[in-house]
Amino acid sequence: MEDILELTIAQIRELLQKRKISSVELTNYFLERIKRFDGDISSYIKVTEEYALKMAGDADKKIADGENGQLLGIPLGIKDIYCTKGIETTCASRILKGFIPPYDATIIRRLKDEGYVHLGRLNMDEFAMGSSTETSYFGITRNPWDLERIPGGSSGGSAAAVAADECIASIGSDTGGSIRQPAALCGVVGMKPTYGRVSRFGLIAFASSLDQIGPFTKDVEDCAIMMNAIAGYDPRESTSVPLNVPDYTEFISRGIGGWKVGIPKEYFIEGIHPDIEKAMQRAITTVEGLGATCVEISLPHTEYCLAVYYIIAPAEASSNLARYDGVKYGFRPQGSIDLLDMYKKTRSAGFGAEVKRRIMIGTYALSSGYYDAYYKKASQVRALIKRDFTEAFTLCDAILTPTSPTPAFKIGEKMDDPLQMYLSDIFTISTNLAGIPGISVPCGFTKDGLPIGAQFLAGHFEEGKLIQIASAFEKYANIEKRRPAL
């Protein structure tokens, strides 16, 4: 059974269809691994064993009946941010403790339609606010490659679970890098699709204009399979876009001969870890070896990305999180003397420090008298950042950057320094501001054996191009196959 570790969705699907293995066996295998290893890693907030085995049993019946969903019988981990009917959904916050949604997020419905198996709820930064999965109310998640280090965030649980083979693939969400940065730090593939490509209905909102949903997988082909399952228009989500979704697996092994790949000069800054800088040089060589030309491009408003992000995201969050008031669901402390007291007690005890910090920043940025100087100005600069990319993509087919300026850092290292923490997302934030898709793929290891990620970016709704370049890169770069020693 140990060789299951090596298998991708594509391979396991074949075994399931040929009845070499059943979904129940497969599910039990992962449940066992979680029991064995997740004590150290803590990628799961909650394992839904009974629920998983029931879904696996149903999948086996469907397989026996000759049905063939794209993810039929495949055990996945789900970031605890998607409303799932009957399953406690917390966003890693005390304030949602006990909240059991009466409905399924669109993504959950789509995964169900494809026959997936729900292994459990993956840990994350509280309300997806963080880059290290240290702000979760349910405790930190550790990096499988070095248990003293963070897995990245906010989807740290989703990345760690795939890296530690505690699921075949997982779902995360990305508001400023929350899929790509932990994917890089845990040595797996992670994609943030175009804003509007995957429905946000049922995704518990952090920053509505930036949030997107995407997969964590072992390789690029699995990423394409997951994208096939989750992408597409949803009439219940007004910002989802009614465009046809291509079969992303068709972009695998097409090659990138003749492509122009942009290397933004603003992304090779002081402070990048030297091993990452070297890995990037190798990545450029790899891309050129595939028959593409690397060209220097400029994204002139890059220096404003962090500032713009840390106005827009908290502003939207301050409004999105207003509904957690103790009135309707989740946490409400006893003994309030009146309405205002109930609000204060609920929100004081229900939210953690980072969430409160962002609510305060966002409330301030939207206040009468400050709105023009902050939110409005930030929105204007955001339009310029978007234009940077539009212009860049007239010069190149895709862009290559590091995913993160550093490899996984030590637990606690940046918790007292929010600004240092925010810098972790310096290469990923602009993507969300512009709404374009991005993917992080493994591109080597540091001298200390920590994974490094390369990020590819493409124009709006060109996820196919990302699959194309990332799969070519993955194949040709010949990154050493390693597994974390657990």
Next chain:
Amino acid sequence: MDYGEHEGVMGLEVHAHLLTDSKLFCGCSTKFGAEPNSHTCPTCMGLPGALPVLNKKVVDFAIRVGIALHCSINRKSIFARKNYYYPDLPKGYQISQYEEPICENGYLDVFINGDKKRMRIKRVHMEEDAGKLVHEATIETSSYSLVDYNRSSIPLLEIVSEPDMRTPEEAVQYLKTLRDILVYLEICDGNMEEGSFRCDANVSVRKKGTEEFGTRAELKNLNSFKFIERSLDYEIQRQIDVIRNGGSVVQETRLFNVDEGITYSMRGKEEAHDYRYFPEPDLLPLIVDDAWIEEVRRSLPELPVEKMERFMKEYGLPRYDVEILVSDKDLAHYFEEAIRLFPEPKTVSNWIMTEFLRELKDGSASAKDSPLSPAHLAELLSLIKDGTISAKIAKDIFPELFRSGASPKRLVAEKGMVQISDEDAIVRIIDEVIARSPKEVAEFRAGKEKLLGFFVGQVMKETKGKANPKLLNELMLKRLKGLP
């Protein structure tokens, strides 16, 4: 009302509940009076992750109002979040429009004692309603509050006027005219008691002849025309008194106490909310193209002012009649149906304004539901015209016709009320009467012509009122004067 050297300055904000079947951002029913929280879903309950989708019908309605109020319809408008905390507001924000509303810069012509005054409309925008709190007793004495979200996210239009009203009468006249239009457009039932048509007023005062506005107070939740007029009058008088006593008006929100007839302060400027408006990121900008506006324009019904003008011109009716007929869309329709079959507009109008409206009011029915159909009214009037019955008889049987919905022709026949128009028959009775009243005949012939009424009355008595009065008069005169 006259305020001496001062005048009031008022601008009104109307909230109209729209008559859509489903809510503004979800498919839940808007029906009034259901079990608490039975018309709810994740979206209108503000559950984590739930998102809004705009109801296109609401946009249609907003465009209708925009056209009727001569507004410019913005080709691009945006939704905004208005952030504040209250348990009846499940998301902690209301989705409304702030910058770039759907309609701007219109006007409404209002008739005040027959004179036309143009009130400018500043903006019309779409927004969602909140739920409501329910208490076992009053809010002060209850130990807990319950929340009913059935009303949450029911669509509203907010219609904001410029500060163009100078007296409470003008304000009320504006509201009545506006309400008529919304009802005519079939987008609001105009019911003030149920809160379907609510009003807030901004009130200030200034010396007559000055241009500058005074500091304004906002009066909230005015829900009957009577209270609006009384509260505005009180508030104007109060502000004038403050100024006369050397004080200055404070910017604040005030409520009207119906029992005491006074307004009192609810919250001052310092406690005013900072709503932190910003564009709603969960909804795309609303783009309305010319084709959409044209489609709505084509489907627009005739509005009260247009209908009044047409009734005056086409049917030659006086303004007084037209105001009454047009005040109610169903009544105007009833009138037009009746004159289609009996094309004498003034006669039909007279009967509608007297007999018909009297019966309608007694039964508090609407013209639409009247058991007496327009066709039957026309039939009744034809019976008078062709002399089958007298107007007197028609009036006598009107209540029964209205209640039963019976055919006038049949009823008249059944009751044997057909008028006697047979000359020979009438002459026979006349001769009988003359024969048995020799004294009166002599007096008449001697010049006491007043006695004609006596003779006619006698014949009517004999015929139970059925003799054709016109014919009877003619014949009676001839016989008395001894003519052949």
